[in-house]
Amino acid sequence: MPTDAKLLLLDRDVVEPALQAEQVMAAVREAFILHSRRAGRVFPVVRETLHTGGVFGIKSGDVASQNLLGFKAAGFWPGNRGVGGEPHQATVALFDPSTGRPLCIMDGNAITTARTGAAGGLGLQQLARCDSTRICIFGTGVQASVQLQYALKLLPQHCTVQYVTVTGEAEPGFEARFRDRCAISMAMDRNNAVANSDVVITATPGSGALFEADAVQPGTHLTCVGADTAGKRELPDGVLARARIFVDDEIQARSIGECQWAPTLPCREIGDLLSGTSSFQRSPSDITVFDMTGLALQDLTVARFLYGHATEQQLGTSVAWPW
Numbered sequence: 393m394p395t396d397a398k399l400l401l402l403d404r405d406v407v408e409p410a411l412q413a414e415q416v417m418a419a420v421r422e423a424f425i426l427h428s429r430r431a432g433r434v435f436p437v438v439r440e441t442l443h444t445g446g447v448f449g450i451k452s453g454d455v456a457s458q459n460l461l462g463f464k465a466a467g468f469w470p471g472n473r474g475v476g477g478e479p480h481q482a483t484v485a486l487f488d489p490s491t492g493r494p495l496c497i498m499d500g501n502a503i504t505t506a507r508t509g510a511a512g513g514l515g516l517q518q519l520a521r522c523d524s525t526r527i528c529i530f531g532t533g534v535q536a537s538v539q540l541q542y543a544l545k546l547l548p549q550h551c552t553v554q555y556v557t558v559t560g561e562a563e564p565g566f567e568a569r570f571r572d573r574c575a576i577s578m579a580m581d582r583n584n585a586v587a588n589s590d591v592v593i594t595a596t597p598g599s600g601a602l603f604e605a606d607a608v609q610p611g612t613h614l615t616c617v618g619a620d621t622a623g624k625r626e627l628p629d630g631v632l633a634r635a636r637i638f639v640d641d642e643i644q645a646r647s648i649g650e651c652q653w654a655p656t657l658p659c660r661e662i663g664d665l666l667s668g669t670s671s672f673q674r675s676p677s678d679i680t681v682f683d684m685t686g687l688a689l690q691d692l693t694v695a696r697f698l699y700g701h702a703t704e705q706q707l708g709t710s711v712a713w714p715w
Contacts, residue, residue, distance in 0.1 A: 399713035402498035402698060406707045410698055411506040413545065419697050420510040421666055423689035426455055427641065428663030432689045437644060439621050445471055447621060453688035454489060461489040464500050464691040468597070480504065480534070484695045494713065496699045500691070503698070507690040509538030511640065511662075512615045513546045515682035516591065518665050519638060520547070520613035521674065524590035527553045528579065530602050530626070532566040535617055536595035543591060543615075544573050554579040554589070556602070583607040591615070598624030605630035610677035619650045620685050626650065627681070635679040636672075638662050644685040651683050659683070 426432035438450040452463035466482030473479055482500030487493065516524075524547055529540055532555060544551060553576040557563055562578045570576050579585035586592055586607040591614075594602055598618030605628040608614070614635070618626045627650050637659040639645035646655045662682065664670040674680070702708045 397493060397713050397715060398710045399494055400496040400699070400702060400708050400710050402496060402702055402708040404499040404502055406702060407499045407698060408502045410701050411502055411694075413506075413510070413542070415697055416506045416694060417510045417513060419693040420507050420690050421514060423687055423693040424511075424514070424640065424661075424663035425667045426663075426693070427687060427689055428661060428667040428669055431455065431457060432460075432692075434641060434644075434688050437648065437688075439648060442467075444469070449621075451686065451688035451691060453692060455689070455692070456489075458696070459489055460486075460692055460696055462486040462692050462695060464504070464688065466500055466504060470597070478534070484691055486692070486695055486699055493715070496695070496702075496708075498695060498698060498708075503691055503694050504686070505534055505538050507694050508535060508617060508684065508686060509542045511684055511686075511690060512539045512593070512617065512682070513542030514666070515615055515638065515662060515684070516543055516546055516613065518662060518672065519674065519680040519682055520591055521611055521676065522548070524613065525549045525551050526589045527551050527574075527591045527593065528556070528582075528585040528589035529553065529593040529595065530556045530582075531593075531595040531618075532557055532563045533595070536593070537566070537569060539593045539595050539615060539617065540570060543593065544570065547591075550574065553577075554585040556582045556585060558596070586612075594618055594626040596626060598626050600625065601628035602626050604628060605634075608634070608679060610679060613680045613682070615682050615684070616650050617684055619648070619652070619683070621648050622652065624648070625653055627653075629653070631679070632657055632681060635681040637681050637683060638665075638672075639683045640685060640687050640690075644687075645683045649683040649685040650681065
C-alpha cells in the first residue's frame with residue numbers, strides 16, 4: 393500500500409478568488425449538458441431536518457468518462473445568523489473512482505453560491521425576453537446578490553431593479569453593491585413590483601408564497617432558487633399552471649422544488665436546451681419559470697476545475713493521507 397498519498401485541502405481563501413464568472417458558467421453549462429445526455433449520473437438526494445433546527449443534505453454523482461466522483465454535504469442552519477455566521481454551510485469532496493481514496497476537500501459555500509448564480513444566469517439567457525430591463529428580486533442575502541450579479545452581467549440593457557426585504561425596510565448595503573450597475577430601489581409594494589417587472593428572482597429561505605399569483609404578467613421570466621426541500625415554496629398557487637416550466641432535474645424538482653406543488657404539470661430540463669436536444673421559441677406573452685434545485689454535477693464540474701487550478705498553481709494545503 394502506498395504511504396505517501398496526499399489529501400489536498402482548499403479553504404475559502406483559495407476557492408473564492410478562483411471562481412471567475414466565465415469559468416463557472418462554462419463548468420455549469422457542461423454539467424447541464426452532461427445531465428441532458430445522461431453522461432453524468434446524479435445520485436438520490438439526501439435532505440433531512442435535524443434536531444438542532446438545521447437541514448442537512450448530500451448531493452452526489454459521477455461522470456465515468458472523466459473519472460469524476462464526489463459529493464457535496466450541505467444544508468441550512470438559521471441559528472448561525474445569531475452568532476454572526478453564514479446559515480448556509482457546504483463542503484465538497486472529490487474521490488478517485490478507481491480506489492475510493494479522497495483527493496480533495498474544499499470549501500463548498502463559495503462553490504454553491506457561484507454555481508447557483510451561474511445556473512440562474514444560464515436560465516435567463518435561454519428563457520427571458522432579450523429586451524428585459526426591469527428586475528424584481530426577493531431577498532438581499534448571499535444568493536440574492538449573486539443572482540442579481542449574473543442577471544446584470546448577462547442582460548444586454550441597463551436595468552432597473554426593485555428589491556423586496558423580509559423586514560420591509562431598505563438595505564443600504566445591498567443597494568450600494570449594485571448602484572453603479574443599475575437603478576436600484578426597495579419595492580414599496582411587492583405585487584406592484586412583480587407586475588412591473590420582466591424578470592422576477594426569488595432567493596429566499598422558501599418559507600411561503602412571496603406575492604399574489606395574478607401579479608405575474610404575460611412575458612415574465614421567474615428564476616426560483618429558494619425551494620430546495622420538501623415543504624418549501626416561493627411561488628403562489630396558480631403561477632406554474634400559467635407558465636412554461638424548466639428545471640435542472642425533473643425528479644428533484646417534483647420532489648423538493650417548486651414543482652412539488654404541481655407535480656403533474658409538464659416541465660423540461662434546461663440541459664436539453666443547452667445540448668440542442670430540444671429548442672424553445674419564446675412567445676412575447678409566455679411566462680417562463682426556471683425551478684432550480686441544484687445538481688450534484690454542477691458542484692462536481694466546478695470542483696474539478698478548482699482542483700486542477702489549485703494543483704497547477706500549488707495552492708491549498710496538502711496533508712499526508714496514507715492508505
